[in-house]
Ligand code: SR1
């Protein structure tokens with residue numbers, strides 16, 4: 001073991017040793033609530049309020065034979081501080097980084113819930129999609145050449161490398177679903193669907209282009225894993241927080257937009273096979289809402305860019321849109337072929353799961369090969385394809 005792991009019994013003593021957490025006082029109650037793939041997560045209640053401790057395991061939680069660097073925890077802490085600066089109120093506050101024990105202490109958001117679960121239940125949290133678009137725009141502007149200028153961007157980029165976690169994405173999102181791989185989990189009734197999708201020369205060319213773009217374009221300090229399970233929502237009062245930024249790196253802004261779009265596709269596929277046509281239509285409409293939040297916020301920030309010469313706003317937005325469509329497809333397809341499914345799909349009875357997976361792959365193909373235009377008509381077409389293929 002590379003570092004000592006926390007337990008519910010050791011968290012109170014740990015908090016007491018951290019000067020940055022002194023204001024919380026004595027911890028009276030601790031719960032372990034981690035349900036993701038990678039980390040321990042503790043909610044601690046203390047005299048001075050609640051806080052959350054997130055500790056990186058040195059291996060994949062759901063596959064302990066798979067080592068992963070715990071240094072990602074420090075990377076997450078540093079990215080979260082930057083995101084708090086450029087997008088305050090849209091991410092959890094951060095109180096402490098412990099690079100020796102690989103622990104960050106962050107804001108307790110236990111009065112929020114994970115958006116994916118709410119979507120799975122057919123709930124509508126209005127305004128969340130727009131707020132997430134605004135979050136992506138604030139990060140896209142504030143951490144890029146637009147907000148930082150050329151030298152500031154290069155310095156920030158040099159400080160934010162995250163090669164191990166980028167490699168996970170390169171493998172799990174852009175490679176393994178398109179080859180024969182032990183991580184892939186394909187139902188017998190979906191074998192032909194997966195073979196048709198992953199073997200399609202147009203799909204392979206588009207995914208190859210998306211992969212090289214992901215690996216080589218350093219626009220902004222993006223979230224890097226912005227699926228609906230990385231979003232906390234609360235109704236009263238309205239609040240939205242993007243969390244879990246351990247995959248943050250200098251990458252393409254369209255990757256974050258596309259991650260949201262791809263997860264709306266997964267949520268809509270679930271709704272459709274369950275007979276929830278109205279919920280599916282609402283979920284797919286969130287793609288345009290996210291885009292609107294993004295484009296409006298980015299346009300509002302645009303007059304403050306560091307260098308107003310040459311670069312044109314509309315051209316840049318068009319490029320982000322095109323990138324987002326490719327990444328939406330890649331992010332949706334990986335969840336129905338490769339490692340790490342999502343509850344939208346995994347909790348469906350097998351017969352419905354087969355139909356949902358078929359539908360998602362058809363939608364992914366559309367997004368990869370015919371996405372030109374605007375988000376609203378595009379996601380109307382996505383809805384039609386989902387409905388036809390998922391019948
Ligand atoms: C081995 S990590 C598997 C997945 O979990 C995270 O949420 C990322 O999406 C990653 O691809």
Ligand code: MG
Nearest residue numbers: 036225230244
């Ligand atoms: Mg995560």
